[in-house]
Amino acid sequence: MKSISICVTSDVHGYLFPTNYRDQKEASLGLAKVASIFNELKKDKQVLLINNGDYIQGSPFTYYFAKYQQNEGNPMIQAANEMDYDLAVLGNHEFNYGLNYLQQVIAQSKFPWLAANILDKYSGEPFFGKPYVIREINGMKIACIGITTHYIPYWEDSSNIKNLVFEDACKSATKWVAKVRDIETPDFVILSYHGGLECDPETGEKTEKHTGENQGYQICEEVDGIDLLITGHQHRFITSEINGIPVIQPGDNGQALGEIIINFKTENNNVLIKSVTPTLHYVDDRTEPDDNLIKFMMTNEKEVQEWLDQPMAVVVGDMKIDDPFIARLKGHPFITYINQLQMQVADVDISCTALFHNQSPGFPEKVTMRDIVSNYIYPNTLKVLKLKGKDIKEALEYTASYFILDSEKNIIVNPSFIDPKPQHYNYDMWAGIHYEINLAKPVGDRITKLYYRDHPLELETSYHVVMNNYRASGGGDYTMFQGKEVVKDIPTDMTELIANDLLERKKIEATYDPSFRIVKS
Incomplete structure (x- = not known):
């Protein structure tokens, strides 16, 4: 043999x-x-x-x-x-x-x-x-x-x-x-x-x-x-x-x-x-x-x-992520920072991003290149899409399927985002709009409140939204983004954009502007 x-x-x-x-x-x-x-x-x-x-x-x-x-x-x-x-x-x-x-x-x-x-x-x-x-x-x-x-x-x-x-x-x-x-x-x-x-x-x-x-x-x-x-x-x-x-x-x-x-x-x-x-x-x-x-x-x-240990900036406040589940459930200063940076670079006022993985540590008090690449693990660039309000709502309905209620009405992660492969990166958190997710509602009908500039988002009105190139192409089953007009293409790697911003500012505030809330009834 x-x-x-x-x-x-x-x-x-x-x-x-x-x-x-x-x-x-x-x-x-x-x-x-x-x-x-x-x-x-x-x-x-x-x-x-x-x-x-x-x-x-x-x-x-x-x-x-x-x-x-x-x-x-x-x-x-x-x-x-x-x-x-x-x-x-x-x-x-x-x-x-x-x-x-x-x-x-x-x-x-x-x-x-x-x-x-x-x-x-x-x-x-x-x-x-x-x-x-x-x-x-x-x-x-x-x-x-x-x-x-x-x-x-x-x-x-x-x-x-x-x-x-x-x-x-x-x-x-x-x-x-x-x-x-x-x-x-x-x-x-x-x-x-x-x-x-x-x-x-x-x-x-x-x-x-x-x-x-x-x-x-x-x-x-x-x-x-x-x-x-x-x-x-x-x-x-x-x-x-x-x-x-x-x-x-x-x-x-x-x-x-x-x-x-x-x-x-x-x-x-x-x-x-x-x-x-x-x-x-x-x-x-x-x-x-x-x-x-x-x-x-x-x-x-x-x-x-040696490159990873280069100092970049100092954080005033707390931007560390202790619990990724809570960060996704309630939002987090680190996510706020990424969305704000995306909006600043793209010169628009609506943005979405994700906490890519459960090992993401957030930013410590003294931020190095190591901290940047530990959080932003993909070589993404940014795109600005022209979307109708109904596209935004459809995207939010999909992202709202990330959480479900168990038999005791506790909020848990939908198993379809875990098995057979973890897909936490497909849960987006938005800035520039305010929305409510009601988990008691059926999937596809969970966005019960959706506002832009203190007024209900108009479903037939067009808005400019910045997101990473993976999501802009429809990645993660966000098919509503496929084929949409690209208003602006920003080819610089997002990790480089973060590093440049931190080096220029030297100091960032850990602020959190809650743009969404998740309810159970």
């Missing part, structure tokens, strides 16, 4: 070192720790190492090098080259810093980047060249096809994906699996999909709205010829089987290494698959980071840590 191990990382998001960057304590995450696990596995196994996307964006480390050291070699790619990745698949966040930056990254990689369904607008061919690769390992011919969620145009700034067409992931998988089977006659076909599962893998029950963002379950049901489906994007830890196809998803930020063990034997020049077993190797506090990778990258890390 022979065996091969397919090893997988996904959604590393720039976490190379075992740190969350909010402080300098060691954390149970990071590619350096994953590398230790991988190095042990490959000592006595034949391995193939796959990066399933969202690799070059997501941490202060990647932000620093993308914004300030673009002409230097990309340290994330240097690390990947050092680990001998066999291939990578493009994720949606690979496009966040623009196409030129992405092409630089690909040029520095010693391994191919796959994107079968990302096409050149003019030729109709895969834009990045390689839709799949073939590898011969231990007598087995393996094909790996790379597919990316086609939902990217709903989130990404259009300038970052100019002249690209994102073909439906399931349609593309059907085409390329059949083509590869026919042309290459492989023994084993891997579909590495930077997308997730839209249904529970055990029951088939839908777990999200059918947007097409995640099609893993559909692919397993409809595409013939797949021997293994690698998934990502949702940051989940999954080992399962759908329609006889083994499925794996190894979480995010380097918290686990996925391994799929293929046992097979060869008879009369034919490969006979005996078993395909997915498993996850979790990083923990006992996992030592890989020494070589740490030493190799230490100069880069020190540079980033």
Whole structure:
């Protein structure tokens, strides 16, 4: 009996070192720790190492090098080259810093980047060249096809994906699996999909709205010829089987290494698959980071840590976030500050923003760059949309579905914003208008009061509203924003806008102007 191990990382998001960057304590995450696990596995196994996307964006480390050291070699790619990745698949966040930056990254990689369904607008061919690769390992011919969620145009700034067409992931998988089977006659076909599962893998029950963002379950049901489906994007830890196809998803930020063990034997020049077993190797506090990778990258890390500790401004009052639930329920001075800054930069008087994640610490008394990037974790820019009052109300009705009442009439977070993937970033808090959310009302009919400048908001009147580019494109199921006129595009990264504002002001007041209230009756 022979065996091969397919090893997988996904959604590393720039976490190379075992740190969350909010402080300098060691954390149970990071590619350096994953590398230790991988190095042990490959000592006595034949391995193939796959990066399933969202690799070059997501941490202060990647932000620093993308914004300030673009002409230097990309340290994330240097690390990947050092680990001998066999291939990578493009994720949606690979496009966040623009196409030129992405092409630089690909040029520095010693391994191919796959994107079968990302096409050149003019030729109709895969834009990045390689839709799949073939590898011969231990007598087995393996094909790996790379597919990316086609939902990217709903989130990404259009300038970052100019002249690209994102073909439906399931349609593309059907085409390329059949083509590869026919042309290459492989023994084993891997579909590495930077997308997730839209249904529970055990029951088939839908777990999200059918947007097409995640099609893993559909692919397993409809595409013939797949021997293994690698998934990502949702940051989940999954080992399962759908329609006889083994499925794996190894979480995010380097918290686990996925391994799929293929046992097979060869008879009369034919490969006979005996078993395909997915498993996850979790990083923990006992996992030592890989020494070589740490030493190799230490100069880069020190540079980033020094940058993060740059002082920016002093806060008068309290802008720390002790309880993210209460901050969303009642509003918070940090959210007030972000909305006020957005309105100031855009020169409008209505704004919305979100508290992106539950680890957001707010601002301490002395604010550094570390505090900025710990709170504002996405490379967003700003857009001003021309919206009718009815669009604003529809958006508020959607955001009002974030909270529900439990059986004892306590306010809790709607489980649909937590499972299968936390989506706290899709609950917006607005400024420049005043509104009331009544949780006793049915979803879609909860906005019981809505005022602009002390008068009821006119549903047919147009208003200019500033928001981040993700939300302006309709991201997070805010479909009412899709296709709306962009009055103003502010291309400067929001993190940079915050830093510039703090450096100029030197001192900010922790003020809170309550623009909304949530009631239960």
